[in-house]
Amino acid sequence: AVVSTQWWGSSGINAEYGKKVVKQFSSGSSSAFNPLAMYGIEIESVIRDFEIHQSLEKFDKMSAEDRNTQCRDKWREWLILYKARIDLDTQNSGTTEYKEMRSKVQKNSNPVVIPRNHILQRAIDRAEIGDYSLARRLLEVFEQPYEVPAEQWLAERDIGDKGACTVT
Numbered sequence: 001a002v003v004s005t006q007w008w009g010s011s012g013i014n015a016e017y018g019k020k021v022v023k024q025f026s027s028g029s030s031s032a033f034n035p036l037a038m039y040g041i042e043i044e045s046v047i048r049d050f051e052i053h054q055s056l057e058k059f060d061k062m063s064a065e066d067r068n069t070q071c072r073d074k075w076r077e078w079l080i081l082y083k084a085r086i087d088l089d090t091q092n093s094g095t096t097e098y099k100e101m102r103s104k105v106q107k108n109s110n111p112v113v114i115p116r117n118h119i120l121q122r123a124i125d126r127a128e129i130g131d132y133s134l135a136r137r138l139l140e141v142f143e144q145p146y147e148v149p150a151e152q153w154l155a156e157r158d159i160g161d162k163g164a165c166t167v168t
Contacts, residue, residue, distance in 0.1 A: 107146060108146060110146075111145035111146055112145060112146055112147060112148050112149075113141055113142065113145050113149065114145075115138070115142060119138070120138070122134065123135040123138050
């Protein structure tokens with residue numbers, strides 16, 4: 001959960017004191033009253049948001065010239081890293097090991113099965129009348145979206161059309 005920390009900056013609380021108060025407020029035994037924990041808010045998230053807010057306040061107070069300089073420097077840093085990555089990709093692109101690694105990254109990043117709204121709605125409609133078979137079948141497939149389903153897991157009769165889920 002993300003918590004807005006704008007009130008810290010506007011209330012005049014300095015950064016270190018704000019962090020100290022939040023840590024003390026949220027620490028203690030699990031039986032102690034902890035309003036942050038009640039809402040599922042992690043202290044690290046609050047502190048991270050606070051630090052981001054502090055850095056944005058500093059950025060806002062900079063002159064336009066200083067902001068432009070800082071932005072240019074950050075872009076240069078990123079471009080240097082990006083160019084190094086592209087150079088490495090170019091050097092290694094012919095090796096079998098590299099191709100396998102790239103293929104593995106792509107397979108772990110792009111799901112094979114993508115749910116479509118009309119199919120999910122069909123499963124919901126059937127479940128509302130007591131037939132959970134399609135919902136169970138979809139759940140099995142969507143629990144492992146990066147794996148190719150073993151069989152023809154979604155027949156035309158289940159959804160009423162041929163445009164089921166995308167299987168790449």
